[in-house]
Amino acid sequence: NWPQLWDGHMCVLKEGPINRTKMTENGKRLRKNWTTSHVVLTELFLLFFKDAKSFLAMKNGNGRPELCVDLNGALVHPADKVSSRKNVYVISTVLGTQVLFQNECNIQAQSWLYAIQAAISNLPCT
């Protein structure tokens, strides 16, 4: 028996496709591996799914996200120097994970930045 992340009361603040890669885990740099994910912003977590279908499946009790970023105490800011891509932002968590996200469209990328910043600032550990 596995605990379920989705309790039916979780509120989706924003969702949609985004390019992302993990860059650091437990404070250690990883080799980047960019993929397109379906990302779901909730009040507590930024969830990365393979696609929108996988998110739907999880809501029905099947499966889990590929990556779950704890927003409590996290930081998000522009990260131009760590990638050759444009419109790259980094989320850093208290546990030493860093995830980069990127969109070719700067308005799209920025709207994710603002939504994530707003969610973080509503959490106790800021």
Ligand code: I3P
């Ligand atoms: C990496 C891959 C990444 C790239 C990274 C490369 O090569 O091309 O997309 O990051 O650049 O090393 P490989 O596939 O062989 O691991 P960006 O696209 O973010 O620039 P880096 O070495 O400058 O991090």
